[in-house]
Amino acid sequence: MAxxxxxxxxxxxxxxxxxxxxxxxxxxxGDHYAxxxxxxxxxxxxxxxxxxxxxxxxxxxxxxxxxxxxxxTAVPQPENSN
Amino acid sequence: xxxxxxxxxxxVKNNDVVLFMKGTALFPQCGFSSRAIAILDRxxxxxxxxxxxxxxxxRTGIKEYSDWPTIPQLYVKGEFVGGSDIMMEMFExxxxxxxxxxxx
Numbered sequence: 699m700a701x702x703x704x705x706x707x708x709x710x711x712x713x714x715x716x717x718x719x720x721x722x723x724x725x726x727x728g729d730h731y732a733x734x735x736x737x738x739x740x741x742x743x744x745x746x747x748x749x750x751x752x753x754x755x756x757x758x759x760x761x762x763x764x765x766x767x768x769x770x771t772a773v774p775q776p777e778n779s780n
Numbered sequence: 781x782x783x784x785x786x787x788x789x790x791x792v793k794n795n796d797v798v799l800f801m802k803g804t805a806l807f808p809q810c811g812f813s814s815r816a817i818a819i820l821d822r823x824x825x826x827x828x829x830x831x832x833x834x835x836x837x838x839r840t841g842i843k844e845y846s847d848w849p850t851i852p853q854l855y856v857k858g859e860f861v862g863g864s865d866i867m868m869e870m871f872e873x874x875x876x877x878x879x880x881x882x883x884x
Contacts (some may be wrong), residue, residue: 743799745870746848746862746866750847753848753849758849761851764847766812768865
């Protein structure tokens, strides 16, 4: 079952308010997405825990109605000020 | 612990490198499983695979085992490493080589 990219982004931001979310629809079928999620809340968490936080935000949809979500998570890097 | 959880624990404990996947190493049945195999082969790793499509109890059980909703799942020396995205990140950073290299 397909899910809109905007809905994925909304759910992630609802659970991780400071998240910067970038979503790409890989196949154009509304069922295969890649998401990049940046959040300060990931600081100090293992990759597994970071991904689990995003999966939790999506409330059990990953692996179910959302078959394919390629996921990349990271802590945003401070920008160079000079 | 359910029977499936006990069987999964045995598989994870008795194999240094084990990938729970859809299909077999020769014929992966999903793009993510295929990518995981490609990474392991690229590293020349010795690994076992478990085809979850052949075993519905393992297919459901493995998701509970590590609180991880998707397949494939890689375990090294009894530890959950991650799915194919994490494998790819660790491959690109050299961490996976290190983790698997320590096996030899």
